[in-house]
Amino acid sequence: MRPSNILLIIILFFLLLDSALYLHASRLQATLRSDHAVQAIAVAGLGLTDLCVATEARYTRHPALSDAMAPFMDHPGAIEHFPSGSFWAAPADKNVR
Amino acid sequence: MIPKGLEKQLNILDFSLSSLWRRKLKNISIMLVFALVIFLLGSFQMLTGALTQSADAVLRNTPEITIQKMSAGRQEAIPLSYEEKLRSIFGIRAIIPRVWGYYFDESNLANFTILALDTTSMPSGNQLDRTLSYGHFPKLTEPGTALLGGSVHEILGLGKRRVFSLFRPDLSLKSFEVVGLFSGQTDLLTSDLIVMNLDDARDLFAMAPNMATDLCLYVANPAEIETIAKKIAGLLPDTRVLTKSQIQKTYQVVFSWRSGFASICLLTALVAFVILAWDKASGLSPEEKREIGILKILGWETADILAIRFWESTLVSILAFIIGCTAAYMHVAFFDASLLKPVMVGWSVIHPPFKLLPSLKLADLLLIFSFSVLPYLGATVIPAWRCSTVPPDSVIR
Numbered sequence: 001m002r003p004s005n006i007l008l009i010i011i012l013f014f015l016l017l018d019s020a021l022y023l024h025a026s027r028l029q030a031t032l033r034s035d036h037a038v039q040a041i042a043v044a045g046l047g048l049t050d051l052c053v054a055t056e057a058r059y060t061r062h063p064a065l066s067d068a069m070a071p072f073m074d075h076p077g078a079i080e081h082f083p084s085g086s087f088w089a090a091p092a093d094k095n096v097r
Numbered sequence: 098m099i100p101k102g103l104e105k106q107l108n109i110l111d112f113s114l115s116s117l118w119r120r121k122l123k124n125i126s127i128m129l130v131f132a133l134v135i136f137l138l139g140s141f142q143m144l145t146g147a148l149t150q151s152a153d154a155v156l157r158n159t160p161e162i163t164i165q166k167m168s169a170g171r172q173e174a175i176p177l178s179y180e181e182k183l184r185s186i187f188g189i190r191a192i193i194p195r196v197w198g199y200y201f202d203e204s205n206l207a208n209f210t211i212l213a214l215d216t217t218s219m220p221s222g223n224q225l226d227r228t229l230s231y232g233h234f235p236k237l238t239e240p241g242t243a244l245l246g247g248s249v250h251e252i253l254g255l256g257k258r259r260v261f262s263l264f265r266p267d268l269s270l271k272s273f274e275v276v277g278l279f280s281g282q283t284d285l286l287t288s289d290l291i292v293m294n295l296d297d298a299r300d301l302f303a304m305a306p307n308m309a310t311d312l313c314l315y316v317a318n319p320a321e322i323e324t325i326a327k328k329i330a331g332l333l334p335d336t337r338v339l340t341k342s343q344i345q346k347t348y349q350v351v352f353s354w355r356s357g358f359a360s361i362c363l364l365t366a367l368v369a370f371v372i373l374a375w376d377k378a379s380g381l382s383p384e385e386k387r388e389i390g391i392l393k394i395l396g397w398e399t400a401d402i403l404a405i406r407f408w409e410s411t412l413v414s415i416l417a418f419i420i421g422c423t424a425a426y427m428h429v430a431f432f433d434a435s436l437l438k439p440v441m442v443g444w445s446v447i448h449p450p451f452k453l454l455p456s457l458k459l460a461d462l463l464l465i466f467s468f469s470v471l472p473y474l475g476a477t478v479i480p481a482w483r484c485s486t487v488p489p490d491s492v493i494r
Contacts, residue, residue, distance in 0.1 A: 003114035004107055007412070014419050021426055028430065028454050035282045035452065036154045042228045042283045044158035044221035046212060047195060047313045049344050051152055052246075052288045055208045056445040058199060061289075064156075064347040065163065065311075065339065069170060084443030086357035089350055 054084035063088060109401065113408035116388075127373075128417045131469065134366045135421025136428070138465050141362050143425055144434045144441075145352030146456025151285060152348035158220065160193075160313035161322050163339040164329060172337070174308040179333060183314070186328050190317045193218050194309035196298040200263060200291070205252050207446035210289050213298030220315070228287070232277025235294050243273040243297075246290040248447040250278055266303045273297070281450075288449035358440055370472050381484050389481070393489035399482070406481035407474070414470040421469075422462065429455040 042048060049064045059066035060082065071080035099107070117124045164183075166175035180192050195214040202209060216222040216234055225234055235242040243261075245253075253261050255275065262270040279287040299306060316325050326338045354363055381389070389402055428434060433451045434441075442448055 002107075003111045003118070007110070007114060010416075014423065018419075018423060021423065021430075024430065025426075025454060025457070032151075032452065032454055035285075036151070038228055038280065038282045039155040039286055040158055041221045041224045042279075042286050043155055045216055045219050045225040045228070046287075046290075046292070047160045047163075047193070047214065047219060048286050049156070049159045049163070051148065051156075051285055051348070052210075052290075052447075052449050053148065053285075054442045054445050055210075055289045055447045056443045060443070061199070061208070061210065063351055064159075064344040065165070067170075067337070073171060082443050084441060084445065086361075087352070087359075087441045089353045089356040 054082075054087070056084055057082040060084045060088055106404070109404050110408050113405050113412065116405065117409055117412065124413060128413050128420075130369070131373075131414065131417035131473070132421040132424070134369050135418055135465060135469050136424045137362055138366055138468070139422050139425030140428050140434060140437055141359055142461045142465065143429045143455035143457065144437055144451075144453070145359075146458065146461065147429065147451075147453035149348055149352055150456055151453060153345070155286065156345055156348065159341050159344045161316055161319065161341045162314035162326050162329065163344070164312040164314065164333065165310075165337045165339070166335060167337050168335070172311075174304055175311060175336070177307050177309055179312065179336075182332060183312070183329065186325060186332065188317050188321050188325050189314055191218060191315040193313045193315075194295075195311055195313055196295055196302065196304060197310045198298075198302055200301075202252070202263075205446055207249075207252050208289065209249055209291050209447075211291050211293065211298055211301065213293050213295045214313075215295065219313075228280055228283050229277050230280040232275070235276055235292060235297075237294060239276065240294060240297060241271075241273055242276040242293065244277040244279065244290075244292040245275055246279045246287040247281055247284050248288040248449055249291055250275075252447065263301060265301055271297075271301055284449045285452070289447045366468060370469065373473065373476060381480055386484055389484050390489040393485070399485045402485040403478060403482055406478050410474050410477035414473045418466060418470055422465070426455050426457070429453065 050062045052061070054060040057071070059070035071082070071085055072078050164175065164179070165172045166179075167173070175194075177194055180194070183189060183192055193214060195212070197210065197212040197214075200209045200211050201207075215237075216225055229244070232244065234244055245255075255261060259275045260272055261275065262272045265271055273291075273293065279290065293301075295309075296306075298304070299308070304310075314325075314329075316322055322340050322342070326340045329336070330338045352359075354360065392402055393399075428436065430453075434453075438448070438451070
């Protein structure tokens with residue numbers, strides 16, 4: 001067998017795998033759409049503002065309601081020490097008090 | 098019948114594959130490391146993109162204006178008397194006080210979010226039962242009742258028990274009866290929530306009856322949100338006024354390359370590629386030079402030798418790109434991004450299940466492609482071109 005034929009088989013394998021993943025993504029998207037409709041009701045009915053991703057610190061649990069200084073407010077000269085803080089960028093609007 | 102030009106390229110491709118296979122250990126190692134870096138970048142991008150998309154999809158109905166009282170740079174309870182002041186502003190449709198805060202459960206080291214408000218005055222308040230797997234929201238006539246998020250129920254280890262207790266600030270116990278549980282469909286928002294009556298929340302937090310944590314405002318004309326927010330900021334200078342658009346903007350930028358972890362990922366990838374490029378650009382091995390010399394003596398042209406090197410680098414980098422991106426998708430979709438999740442949730446005891454659709458944007462794929470494949474192609478083809486232009490006899494000797 002020519003080496004290029006083996007390469008073709010490898011490429012076909014990935015093509016099949018990625019097609020299967022594409023189908024999976026389409027099905028997951030349909031499921032998530034119905035989940036999002038229920039989540040939107042929870043957001044409206046409870047006035048929620050944030051995703052429940054990291055619950056260790058108030059500024060990662062509710063970044064939308066926290067100000068930029070919140071990570072450094074424990075005491076004068078405090079440094080941000082929660083691991084999840086490294087995943088989050090600074091708040092969007094620095095003009096907010 | 099294959100056209101002659103294509104047949105030539107196929108033969109060169111065969112030769113390149115054989116050449117790669119001769120140094121299989123080295124090439125497979127490069128490809129795997131390459132795929133690993135792409136996997137890391139791809140996983141981060143797909144996970145954060147999925148969270149951003151989810152936030153965008155579900156946080157469209159956040160309160161139009163949220164007012165928090167500030168003192169010495171910190172948020173503190175807001176007096177309900179501020180409601181009266183706000184009524185002087187024309188265009189405000191509803192003012193809903195909320196009591197909410199965090200409860201640290203010392204036995205499980207978990208942080209819960211306690212939330213209390215009059216849900217009947219909220220938009221979609223009458224549909225809220227759709228968010229529950231069973232039960233109902235605590236009613237005003239049912240003091241001492243609570244509704245739990247999935248993770249709270251699990252961490253408290255309630256099983257079939259319906260009663261649990263929380264400590265007040267003075268360490269006296271307050272008991273609650275569970276009257277409902279949030280559906281798993283809303284875990285991304287409600288996993289750590291305990292919803293209760295306003296009076297119960299004030300009692301739990303030892304908050305005065307005339308105080309609330311913040312005020313949610315809804316306006317008659319959504320086009321006037323910003324104008325009304327400015328008027329509120331003028332009327333109540335000791336408050337922070339957050340509008341719906343500011344809240345929605347947060348999640349558009351909060352997961353980005355500017356965050357510390359993402360910068361580390363990106364820097365690692367860049368350093369890896371710089372080392373690779375430096376290694377390649379510093380010259381070919383004597384064996385590779387000899388091979389090029391022999392090919393030239395056998396009559397191969399410079400263009401053919403460049404084509405071999407081009408095919409070799411293209412195969413290694415494109416295969417690594419496909420493997421890395423496929424693995425990244427599977428990592429986020431099937432394994433809950435389990436390698437990134439520990440960093441993302443940190444010391445959180447509550448680990449809400451991530452049911453996310455990995456974000457696959459063409460722009461992100463092109464970014465990863467141009468960061469990885471293009472430098473590799475440049476770093477391998479240029480030294481080959483330099484070598485293939487020298488006289489073959491000087492290379493062989």
